[in-house]
Structure formats: structure tokens, C-alpha cells
Amino acid sequence: EIVMTQSPATLSVSPGERATLSCRASQSVGSKLAWYLQRPGQAPRLLIYAGSTRATDIPAKFSGGGSGTEFTLTISSLQSEDFAVYYCQQYNKWPYTFGQGTKLEIK
């Protein structure tokens, strides 16, 4: 099983600033990496797939990068609705696996 490790577990950032989240895979997943956002009480929402491709209706403030085992999600100009939990997920090899999540909180 491919283990996905996200860091940090919690990230405190002020509104208007930029946040960078990291995700590491225990073995290469190529570019088969997705990012999701989950707000409290809601289902997750797809943000990024194929490492860097934004999903439908996702604004350009969200950008993904990396390949192989190291990936990042950058969110610029943070607004109140961006403070949530973010998950990375590999879909290169079954069982598809998620990271444990990074909670982005208001500083």
C-alpha cells in the first residue's frame, strides 16, 4: 500500500496571505495525485488532479505541483472559506490512499 504523508498537520496563516501544503508518497505515483478540500459538515470537493490540473470551477488561486513522490498545493490570497481541511490522494495503484489531512486555520 502506498502511504501518503501530509505536512504540516496544522497550518496557521493570516487571511490574505499564501499557504503551501505538502504531500509525500512512499513510492512514486507519477502524476496521479489529487487534492481535495473538506469544510466542516460537508463532503470533500475535488480541487486538483493529475498533480497540477484544476478541477471544474476551481479558481486559479489554487495551484498544484510536483510529481513522483513530492507534491505541493499552494493557495494564494486566503479567504475565510479557504480555511478547512485539505487531503491529498494517489490513484496510481490500488488501494487508492489518502493523506491524513492538513488543517488550514486562521492565524
Added chain:
Amino acid sequence: EVLLVESGGGLVQPGGSLRLSCAASGFAVGGNYVNWVRQAPGKGLEWVSLFSPDDSIYYVDAVKGRFTISRDNSRNTLYLQMNSLRVEDTAVYYCARGDILTHWGQGTLVTVSS
């Protein structure tokens, strides 16, 4: 518009069974990847099972031999039969479309407790 609506969750004793349903609209479950993903209270996400367009089925090790995924193309509905339930199966169960999870239902809560 793609819509997924789960049902069938509830309280069940350890060792019991439940069948979850996911009614889909806006796409055909028979021609797409469809999945069950769960989230234990206060925890992260875990992919439970996948049904591919070529009828391949996958399960995470934790549910192999206990859970069965199926679909009814005429009803455009995905199912998850859960047997021999354990306390650790307590979670919100989501159905989702795609190998990249582009669309999610609202989830249904399964509580396994005596």
C-alpha cells in the same frame, strides 16, 4: 447535473448487517468508476471499494470478505452490502464518481455499537 444520494445508514450492533444505496443521476453508474469512501468521526478519508467500467472490483483489505459492492444499471444505483460489522466500521459513508473523485454524495452515517 451529476447528483449522488446515499441512504441506508443507521445504528447496528456488532456482527450485524446493513445495505447502503447510492442513487445516481446525471451519469450512468454502469459506464463509470463508482466508489465508496468512508470517514470515521473526526478522522480522515479511507477508500473502501471501487467498481470500474470494465466490471473490475476492488476492496481495501479492512473490508475484504465482509463488504460487497454492486450496481443496478436499470435503477442507476450503487450498493454496498456490509456484513459482520465491527465497531471500527463506524463512519460516514460517501459514494463518489470517478477514479478521480469528481462528484460526491452527502454521505450516510453508519454507527456500529452495542
